[in-house]
Each structure stands twice: as C-alpha cells, then as structure tokens.
Amino acid sequence: MSSYDDRQLSRRAFGGVVGAGAAAAAVGLPVGEARADEPAERPFRAETGWRGKRPNILFVLGDDLGWADLSSYGSPHIRTPHLDRLGRQGVRFTDAYAGSATCSPTRFSLYTGRFPGRTKGGLAEPIADRSVGLEPTHPTLASLLRDAGYATALIGKWHCGYLPDYSPTRSGWDEFFGNFGGALEYYSKLGLGGEYDLYEGRVREGDAEYKDLRYYTRILTERARDYVRRPHDRPWLLNLNFTTPHWPWIADGDEEQSAEIVRRIKAGDGRALWHADGGSLAKYKEMVEDLDRSVGRVLDALAESGQERDTLVFFASDNGGERFSYNWPLSGNKASLLEGGIRVPALLRWPERIAGGQVSDVPVFTPDWTATLLELGGARPHPAYPLDGTSLAGYLLRGEEVGERDLxxxxxxxxxxxxxxxxxxxxxxxxxxxxxxxxxxxxxxxxxxxxxxxxxxxxxxxxxxxxxxxxxxx
CATH class of the missing domain: 3.30.1120.10 (Arylsulfatase, C-terminal domain)
Structure with missing residues (x-):
C-alpha cells in the first residue's frame, strides 16, 4: 500500500465528520492521527451551565493557506500534527469562511467585524499603496477589547495601511511588531516596493526600523512565545499573523534563493517577490509544516506559562489557497468567490469552557469571530458601527442554535x-x-x-x- 493510502481515514474515523465534512470524507480525506488519550471527533455540542472569567485570546492567522492544506482537512502529503491536535482539543469547523478572497479585505472584516465594503480601505483587494487603510477613528476588535480592560498586541503582518496615516498602534493595539505590507522576503525583510518592512511599535513615520535578518517565521514565533510567557495582570488579546505560506517560496535555510530574489528586487524587478518562476509542491509542503511547528512552539509556551486552560486559541487562514495549495475537492483559489477562494480551515480551543474532539458544520465567517470575541471579552460594539458578524458565544457556550442566515x-x-x-x-x-x-x-x-x-x-x-x-x- 502506498504512503498516500496509509493516510486515508479508517471506517471508524469517517463517523466523526459531519455536514460538508462528511462530503469531504466521502472522497477519502484524512482527519489527522489522534492520540490514544484524545477523543475521536463527534458533532459539536455545547457544555452549558458554568460561567467563568474572561479568556485570554490568541488569534492566529496563516497567510494564503488553503482549506485542505492541513492533514486534518484532507491533505494527502502535508503533515500538520500540532494544528491537528489543536483541533482535536477543541472544535474543528468544516464550513468556515474568510471575510473575503484576498489578504487585506479579510483583515478589515476581522478587525472591524464588518463587511470590507463598508470602509474605503476595505475596497482595495488587496491594499497595494499608501492611499488607503484602516482609519484610526474606526472601532476595532483591539480598541473595543482594550476599552474593556484587555492588553492588546499584534505580531506579524498588518496589511491594513501604511504610515504615516495607518498603524496597529493607532487602531487599538498597545504593541506592534511586524510588517506593514502584503508580502516580504523572509530573510531581507524587503517588501513589494523594495522597502525594508520590519518594525517594532512604529507609530510615526521616521521611527527606527527593527533590524533582524533571520528567517521571518522564526522571529514571529519567538516574539509570540515571549508575549504569552511574560507576566500579565489582565486578560490579553494577541493577534499573531504569520506570512507563511505566502510567496515568495522560501523555507528556513534557503539563503541562496533569498539572495537571488533580493538581487532581483534591487535591480528593479517589481515582481520579484511574486516568485512566479519558483516554488514547488515540495517547497510548499516544507513551508506549511514549518508553520505547523511554529504554532506548536507558541502553544507549548502557552502551556508552560500556566495559561492554557484560560486562553481561547483560534487558528484560521486569511483566504483560500494559492498556486501550490491543496484545495480538493473545492473549486477555485485565492481571489475567487468559489469555495476554494474563501473556505478556510478554522480551529478553536478553550479548555476551560469547550470540550475537545468536536467538529461543527455550521457555516461561519470572519466577522462572526469579531462579534464572538467581543461578547466573550465583555466588550460592546460601537452603536455607530454595527457589526455584520453574528456572535457564536451562545452556540459555543449555551447550546443555542445559530439559525439560518446569509453569509x-x-x-x-x-x-x-x-x-x-x-x-x-x-x-x-x-x-x-x-x-x-x-x-x-x-x-x-x-x-x-x-x-x-x-x-x-x-x-x-x-x-x-x-x-x-x-x-x-x-
């Protein structure tokens, strides 16, 4: 039997997938390898009756990760044990969607809880210049939670506007470490315009850049580990936005490939970062598996800090997969509103309140998570900026039906x-x-x-x- 066949679902494993997940199972998609001490997947059911303190929130985004790029969603060749385990310890959503089909509009929908088309910056698909961004006057997930007593931080990709007018620290995040643009070369940190794009706490144009020429995913992982392990005297929100596995197709250790792309950028090749002549299925596999290990390291730090039970961890992608993504059986890719462009993997874990080993086929999308996290954090939406998402807190914690609605x-x-x-x-x-x-x-x-x-x-x-x-x- 081939290695591909070895990874297919057993008959017993098929029974744990429901709804659209069952459709995936019918074509032979694996759901990950469970450990003996972890329950098999079962349809989601809320455990009701207990009320506890507000959770810490660790919201992790992959970049251009396709719906079936995790082994728990069907990839026949990519192994993602850490993310698979995250899903088995909580809820795996089979019918989860991004707020849009490209990077920055989805981030607008997460940060505002509203359709991207309600804001000028959200009309860019995606943002590619300095003319638009997330207006600092607009309430955000971070600003509303901060007003409710949360510490807030964003580590990684912002992609909601450039200085001097737009910045995470002007939109509700107490701390920022990361890049402003939609893509960067993983070692040199050069962005789409050839500019250096790695900053810490930058609010004003002219503030110093942060120099670190190591592989970007390593840096973000270290920063996130440091954040969750530091002493906290109040609940916190950490948006951890990886650029993996977005192009260019460079894995940790690919210094020669990095140097060639940097040479092309400095020679004036405006499309060097697109890396249209590079990448492969093997390289993509390497990048996704590195993302999985990186998330695993952050989750390890969370456990070591003693905050695991009280922290809600959510993982998803910002849109559907790109060139080398495994999207079967979906049609379409990133930038399309076919399922392959907007359906994404989504995993949620909160040990203190939500039992593990569950799978949900309720259709959900990015603005719902904004509404949900605001409710769980005790924050109220601004009345002048009504949300387009539906809070799932009642569904997750009180056994309420979501009800039919339009996405x-x-x-x-x-x-x-x-x-x-x-x-x-x-x-x-x-x-x-x-x-x-x-x-x-x-x-x-x-x-x-x-x-x-x-x-x-x-x-x-x-x-x-x-x-x-x-x-x-x-």
Whole structure:
C-alpha cells in the first residue's frame, strides 16, 4: 500500500465528520492521527451551565493557506500534527469562511467585524499603496477589547495601511511588531516596493526600523512565545499573523534563493517577490509544516506559562489557497468567490469552557469571530458601527442554535451569498449560478434553472446588502 493510502481515514474515523465534512470524507480525506488519550471527533455540542472569567485570546492567522492544506482537512502529503491536535482539543469547523478572497479585505472584516465594503480601505483587494487603510477613528476588535480592560498586541503582518496615516498602534493595539505590507522576503525583510518592512511599535513615520535578518517565521514565533510567557495582570488579546505560506517560496535555510530574489528586487524587478518562476509542491509542503511547528512552539509556551486552560486559541487562514495549495475537492483559489477562494480551515480551543474532539458544520465567517470575541471579552460594539458578524458565544457556550442566515461576499466582478446549504454565485463572466453545497461541494452542478425562485430570492438578498456598501472606485 502506498504512503498516500496509509493516510486515508479508517471506517471508524469517517463517523466523526459531519455536514460538508462528511462530503469531504466521502472522497477519502484524512482527519489527522489522534492520540490514544484524545477523543475521536463527534458533532459539536455545547457544555452549558458554568460561567467563568474572561479568556485570554490568541488569534492566529496563516497567510494564503488553503482549506485542505492541513492533514486534518484532507491533505494527502502535508503533515500538520500540532494544528491537528489543536483541533482535536477543541472544535474543528468544516464550513468556515474568510471575510473575503484576498489578504487585506479579510483583515478589515476581522478587525472591524464588518463587511470590507463598508470602509474605503476595505475596497482595495488587496491594499497595494499608501492611499488607503484602516482609519484610526474606526472601532476595532483591539480598541473595543482594550476599552474593556484587555492588553492588546499584534505580531506579524498588518496589511491594513501604511504610515504615516495607518498603524496597529493607532487602531487599538498597545504593541506592534511586524510588517506593514502584503508580502516580504523572509530573510531581507524587503517588501513589494523594495522597502525594508520590519518594525517594532512604529507609530510615526521616521521611527527606527527593527533590524533582524533571520528567517521571518522564526522571529514571529519567538516574539509570540515571549508575549504569552511574560507576566500579565489582565486578560490579553494577541493577534499573531504569520506570512507563511505566502510567496515568495522560501523555507528556513534557503539563503541562496533569498539572495537571488533580493538581487532581483534591487535591480528593479517589481515582481520579484511574486516568485512566479519558483516554488514547488515540495517547497510548499516544507513551508506549511514549518508553520505547523511554529504554532506548536507558541502553544507549548502557552502551556508552560500556566495559561492554557484560560486562553481561547483560534487558528484560521486569511483566504483560500494559492498556486501550490491543496484545495480538493473545492473549486477555485485565492481571489475567487468559489469555495476554494474563501473556505478556510478554522480551529478553536478553550479548555476551560469547550470540550475537545468536536467538529461543527455550521457555516461561519470572519466577522462572526469579531462579534464572538467581543461578547466573550465583555466588550460592546460601537452603536455607530454595527457589526455584520453574528456572535457564536451562545452556540459555543449555551447550546443555542445559530439559525439560518446569509453569509455575504463581494469582490470586483464576483458575487456570492450562502444561505443554509445553498450558495448563489456569479463569476466575472456570469451568469448567475446556484449550488447545493451539502451535495455538491465542488460547485459543478448548477441548479439555477431547476430552482429559479430560490435563485431570485438569494440574488435579491445579495443585491440588498450590496446596496448598503460603498461603491468601488472607478
């Protein structure tokens, strides 16, 4: 039997996956290797009746990580034991979505809890210059939790605007260490414009850069470990935003490849970081597995600090996978509103309140987590900036039903809306399409002609929401 076959689900393991996860299991996707002391997956059920203190929050984002790039979501060749274990110790979500199909709009939806199209900066897909960003006057997850008594920090990729006008420390984070732009070379820290892009606590243009030419994922991991291990006298929020496995395709130890990309950047090649002539499935595997080990090291530090039970840990990707991502059986990739562009792995663990070994097929998306974390942290949304997400606290802690609702996406030239198992979609070339995701996860059986009334209702719902948003600039 091949190594691929060795990693397939046993018949017993199939029983622990539900909903769209069951559709994945039907095509032979593994769900990770459980240890003897860890429970097999079962459908999610809240444990109710206990009320405790507010949690610390460790919110981890991978960058361009595809839905099936973790072994617990189906990758036949990438091994992610630390993230798989995180899911087995809490809840693995099969039908989780990003707030948009590219980097910065999703981050806007997380930080504001609102559709990206409600803010000017969220219309950039993604932000590529200094003209727009997250306005410091807009309430954020960090500012609202800070007002409720939390310490707040962001480590890693910001990608919500550049100095002098935009910065995490101007939008609610007490501390910032990381990069402002959408991508950087992992060793030199050169960004898309050839600028050096690694800073600590930067608020004003002209503040000193932070010089460290080691592999970026190592640096972020060390910083995060230091943060969780330091003494804290109040609950904290840490947004840990890795750039892995975003291009360029450079793993730890690839100094020669790094030097070649740096040479091209300095020679004026504006697309050197895109690394269109580099990368491979093997290199991508190396980067994802490095991300997994890095998250594992941060979780180890959390356990060593004695805060593990009282810390809610959430892991997801900012959008769907890119060139070398394993997205099967989904269609589409990053930048598309097909499932492969917006469906992402999502794992949640909070030992003090949520039992492990659970899997949920409830459709959720990025703004929901903003609303959820605000409620769990005792923070109130600003009345002038109503949230578009739904708090899942009642579902996770009190056994309440989420109820049927619409998940909405808009990018230039594409539209999508999910209601229950149905998804309305129109691509750049049209026409309107309708898919029943519970039976057609790959979005190949267009039901538009068979269900014209349902299609009209979903299209109307999309257009009503779209009418509330800012128009794209011409």
């Amino acid at each position: 909405f996406w808009r990018v230039r030239g594409e539209r999508a809306l999910r209601r229950g198992p149905w998804k309305y979609y129109r691509g750049k070339s049209g026409p309107d399409q309708l898919f029943h995701l519970a039976s057609d996860l790959r979005e190949q059986a267009d039901r538009a002609d068979a269900e014209p009334e349902l299609l009209a209702r979903l299209r109307g719902a999309w257009e009503r929401t779209e009418g509330e948003l800012l128009p794209y600039p011409g």
